[in-house]
Amino acid sequence: MRVLLSGVVGSTAYGLARAGSDVDRLGVFAVPTQELHGLQRPAESVVSTAPDRTWHEAAKWCRLALVCNPTAGELVWLPEELYEERTSLGSELIGLRQCFLSAGAVRSAYLGYAGQQFRKLQTRDTAVPETRARAAKHARHLVRLLEQAVGLHETGELRVRLAEPERVRELGERIAERPQAAEPLLAEAERRLDRPGVLPHAPDPRPVEDWLRRVRLANLTQQPCAS
Structure with a gap:
């Protein structure tokens, strides 16, 4: 899998960590696009406890963020120093963070x-x-x-x-x-x-859809057809 964006979340990000606290990591990854067209769908999440980390496939992360899942959504709001991997597509995702809110x-x-x-x-x-x-x-x-x-x-x-x-x-x-x-x-x-707030009534999925399509194009490897 290709990690697009990852960082340290949880108590470290909140400022609540103390000596001995677990270090939690969260990330977004993309599978090779051709794997999405087979009989078996690739895993949408990869979770481990040693170390503690959760990686979501790009489409799944977007679906979680569009319903404002607190755990997933915080990835695009981290302080800069907590990002550990950040590709150009990952930076674009951060730039879209307002689109997910409602x-x-x-x-x-x-x-x-x-x-x-x-x-x-x-x-x-x-x-x-x-x-x-x-x-x-x-x-x-x-x-x-x-x-x-x-x-x-x-x-x-x-x-x-x-x-x-x-x-x-x-x-x-x-x-x-x-x-x-x-x-x-x-x-x-x-x-x-x-009370009335500043958030829109509904999220704006169009830029998110455009981003996801760019992710798929960037991870598309064409294979020659058998003769």
């Missing part, structure tokens, strides 16, 4: 993911040290997702690196101890997301 998808995806974290918090026994640490991680994700959703809605920009990571960490600890403390945050985020 108000309804941001609200649905980010609140949906935050809600998942909240439900996990409600079912964890924080008396167990390992479970408490996991709960604090869920709580940090919840706070981050809500702040990023509101930021996207109100400014049209995704801030991957948190402005106040220590405040988010401390707030996560309090919410892990008492999950109900997250309820006002969820309510406030919903209230702000219900």
Whole structure:
């Protein structure tokens, strides 16, 4: 596979990493175009845990980004120093990042993911040290997702690196101890997301489609026909 764009994501990108934290990587790759025309479709994602990395095929990544998947979408909003591989097509993809955004998808995806974290918090026994640490991680994700959703809605920009990571960490600890403390945050985020924002009603898939076609052309290897 040909990697078009990849970078360090997760806690390192958010500014929440500490000694011993995992280093997560995310990337977009393209398969040779001719492989898309056989009986067996190539894998759309490649995931490993040693090291921790997730690579999505170009078309799949675009589909995820067009519904504002928070995990996939952050790849095109990283601080410059966190990119590890960046081809010309990868730079073009970064330039298209606004095309993927829409108000309804941001609200649905980010609140949906935050809600998942909240439900996990409600079912964890924080008396167990390992479970408490996991709960604090869920709580940090919840706070981050809500702040990023509101930021996207109100400014049209995704801030991957948190402005106040220590405040988010401390707030996560309090919410892990008492999950109900997250309820006002969820309510406030919903209230702000219900107000008019700067995002369009729908994404603009046309430039994305054009980009994907250029990816296919760039990875097309013509084979001579058998006589």
